[in-house]
Amino acid sequence: MSSRERILGRVRRALADVRPDDTPYEQAVLREYLREHGERSVEETVDLLAENLADYRAIVHRCSAGDLPATIAGMLAARGAKTVLVPPGLETAWLAAADVERVPDRAESSARQLDQLDSVVTACAVAVAETGTIVLDGSPDQGRRRITLVPDHHICVVRVPDQVVSSVPQALELLDPARPLTWISGPSATSDIELDRVEGVHGPRTLEVILVG
Amino acid sequence: MSGTFVGMPAFPKAAHEAVHDQTLRGNLRHATHTIRGKRATAVAEVSDWAALRDAGARIKDHTLRHLDGYLVQLEESVTAAGGTVHWAADADEANRIVAELVKETGESEVVKVKSMATQEIGLNEALEAEGIRAYETDLAELIVQLGKDRPSHILVPAIHRNRGEIRDIFAREMSEWGRPAPDGLTDTPAELAEAARLHLREKFLRAKVGVSGANFMVAETGTLVVVESEGNGRMCLTLPETLISVVGIEKVVPTWQDLEVFLQTLPRSSTAERMNPYTSTWTGTTDEDGPRDFHLVLLDNGRTDTLADEVGRQALRCIRCSACLNVCPVYERAGGHAYGSVYPGPIGAILSPQLRGTASEIDASLPYASTLCGACYEVCPVAIDIPEVLVHLRERVVQGGQVIQGGNKVVLKPAKGHAAERAAMRAAGWAFARPAALRTGQRLASRTRRLHPRSLPGPGKAWSGTRDLPAVPAEPFRDWWQRTHGGKDGAK
Numbered sequence: 001m002s003s004r005e006r007i008l009g010r011v012r013r014a015l016a017d018v019r020p021d022d023t024p025y026e027q028a029v030l031r032e033y034l035r036e037h038g039e040r041s042v043e044e045t046v047d048l049l050a051e052n053l054a055d056y057r058a059i060v061h062r063c064s065a066g067d068l069p070a071t072i073a074g075m076l077a078a079r080g081a082k083t084v085l086v087p088p089g090l091e092t093a094w095l096a097a098a099d100v101e102r103v104p105d106r107a108e109s110s111a112r113q114l115d116q117l118d119s120v121v122t123a124c125a126v127a128v129a130e131t132g133t134i135v136l137d138g139s140p141d142q143g144r145r146r147i148t149l150v151p152d153h154h155i156c157v158v159r160v161p162d163q164v165v166s167s168v169p170q171a172l173e174l175l176d177p178a179r180p181l182t183w184i185s186g187p188s189a190t191s192d193i194e195l196d197r198v199e200g201v202h203g204p205r206t207l208e209v210i211l212v213g
Numbered sequence: 214m215s216g217t218f219v220g221m222p223a224f225p226k227a228a229h230e231a232v233h234d235q236t237l238r239g240n241l242r243h244a245t246h247t248i249r250g251k252r253a254t255a256v257a258e259v260s261d262w263a264a265l266r267d268a269g270a271r272i273k274d275h276t277l278r279h280l281d282g283y284l285v286q287l288e289e290s291v292t293a294a295g296g297t298v299h300w301a302a303d304a305d306e307a308n309r310i311v312a313e314l315v316k317e318t319g320e321s322e323v324v325k326v327k328s329m330a331t332q333e334i335g336l337n338e339a340l341e342a343e344g345i346r347a348y349e350t351d352l353a354e355l356i357v358q359l360g361k362d363r364p365s366h367i368l369v370p371a372i373h374r375n376r377g378e379i380r381d382i383f384a385r386e387m388s389e390w391g392r393p394a395p396d397g398l399t400d401t402p403a404e405l406a407e408a409a410r411l412h413l414r415e416k417f418l419r420a421k422v423g424v425s426g427a428n429f430m431v432a433e434t435g436t437l438v439v440v441e442s443e444g445n446g447r448m449c450l451t452l453p454e455t456l457i458s459v460v461g462i463e464k465v466v467p468t469w470q471d472l473e474v475f476l477q478t479l480p481r482s483s484t485a486e487r488m489n490p491y492t493s494t495w496t497g498t499t500d501e502d503g504p505r506d507f508h509l510v511l512l513d514n515g516r517t518d519t520l521a522d523e524v525g526r527q528a529l530r531c532i533r534c535s536a537c538l539n540v541c542p543v544y545e546r547a548g549g550h551a552y553g554s555v556y557p558g559p560i561g562a563i564l565s566p567q568l569r570g571t572a573s574e575i576d577a578s579l580p581y582a583s584t585l586c587g588a589c590y591e592v593c594p595v596a597i598d599i600p601e602v603l604v605h606l607r608e609r610v611v612q613g614g615q616v617i618q619g620g621n622k623v624v625l626k627p628a629k630g631h632a633a634e635r636a637a638m639r640a641a642g643w644a645f646a647r648p649a650a651l652r653t654g655q656r657l658a659s660r661t662r663r664l665h666p667r668s669l670p671g672p673g674k675a676w677s678g679t680r681d682l683p684a685v686p687a688e689p690f691r692d693w694w695q696r697t698h699g700g701k702d703g704a705k
Binding site: 002003004006007008009010011012013014015017018022023025028029030031032033034037052056107111112115128130131132133138144145146149168169172173177178179180181182183184185186187188189190191192193194195196197198200201202203204 | 240243244245247248258259260261264265267268272274275279280281284285294300301302350351352353356368369371375376379402403405406407409410413417418431442443444447448450451452462468469470471472473476477484486487489491492493494495499501502503511513517518520521526620
């Protein structure tokens, strides 16, 4: 007997008390919780996103679409970044004003090569106001998962209010599970020393989020 | 390598040593009290916590009641998405599968994301025996691994260490494993985190094989979810060419939508955050993004035995948040090592004796490692009634009876150490069934009450060693009730 058959057989014997007409999934799982917490206007939702991002030590900037290239250029200059990693589908206008070397991400770029780069600029798939979370789904304007992980400085552009939802349930509805997703809430952190939160471990230690719109 | 839990003494003995360790007591008190207040704040932020908790419990219960169907569905989804599914009935089989998979890649080292399942099966030790070195990359796991220590907490395995101790371990041991700690390392948490970043960077960048667990597996989509903070998880899940995930069969949930409950309750219960810094989800493999080969090892190792117990099976709802450890008065004083398992605290006290059986001294003693205060039940985000299961397991230890072990029916003998308790209960049962005898006994006890000793002799001595014997009233209650017609006569 294979282990698969052995385990499934054990499960079935263990569940001898469960009748064939056991309550089906739809009725067994009551969803009496809220779809979102509190009522907010669109502006208030964007404000809450900004507030919660900042609460977990992301640096938040707000600007209009027209000012975006200058804003990004200013941030990269302030950081002293010389090289910036660019996902294949990033809008070229976003980096038009930046005085840095643009390094396109290629499938063959190794982790070691990515480690040499100063910054990365990406878009996002959706942002969650209640938790201060941005979600990347690997679309061409966000690139492979590793490019937002290895460089120490990540600039993420969120189009507001279009890409902002209030809650985790609303975000999951919009996301495609077949894509590899990365949910990011602030820069990398740890609570492993005396259960106290410290920012800055393996992921980018500086996360800057630009809310555009 | 880190120590093992084999041959652990019973809980009271191990705890006895721990409670006399002042440093340990101080470290645990500081850490658990810090997180307790924060968790309460994070939970109070969501007005529908009770409904989320209820939904989480129901999703898990439903899944467990139809686990065979959901496992088969998961296997199909993962396979369709390009992954390979393996089944492991016990720890040895899981370790064998992982070792074989690593050998097939030709590599002799792996990077690991913190995983309770791989701790439980002793994967690192098993790989070491096959000539494969496993590097722990979670900060707390790194502290435990470098310190040749044992984990003492589910979320923060090095909770028993304070910053000064961590500094000493890093300064002393890092050079043995790779990049040494920076000169002049101080004990500020930020500097310690930086030291870990530098030490592990090299290992991430060259890693070809990653080993992980998973917090959730979605049956309908074949998606796996890892919830973390540091980014070491993302490193291990995306940089290597081969990813091997070892996951307990109880981690499956039916639908993508179900995650909306747990992604709200887990971070708040665990690190007391609205959301943890990083959550990764992946479904099989993705071209040019992440590992080319993905293997999922589904682990039983006592879970189906636990499932067979209608009262005890609720322990399988556990999402490993560790909120129950942080509020437990026994854990706070005894520490995690006394529980003799990678699952310490209240959840460990009901999980270990079910996963491993109650044959060993430590496992038979774990259901008693509690005051039954119920704080664990109150904070549990999936509403596991831990006190109920503790009492149920105490009954099993004392009375014995039929259980499932390794998939087979076994009849347990009553435990030896509880003869006095059984005799006392039998005597009480006899007396309560005979009102005349009970009355005589009670009157006799009342009349002789001035002569009663303050502690019990013989086998009762241990019990009364830490408790006052209840004072016997001058008149038995039933005599008082009859004499005063239930107090209506106003007579005292």
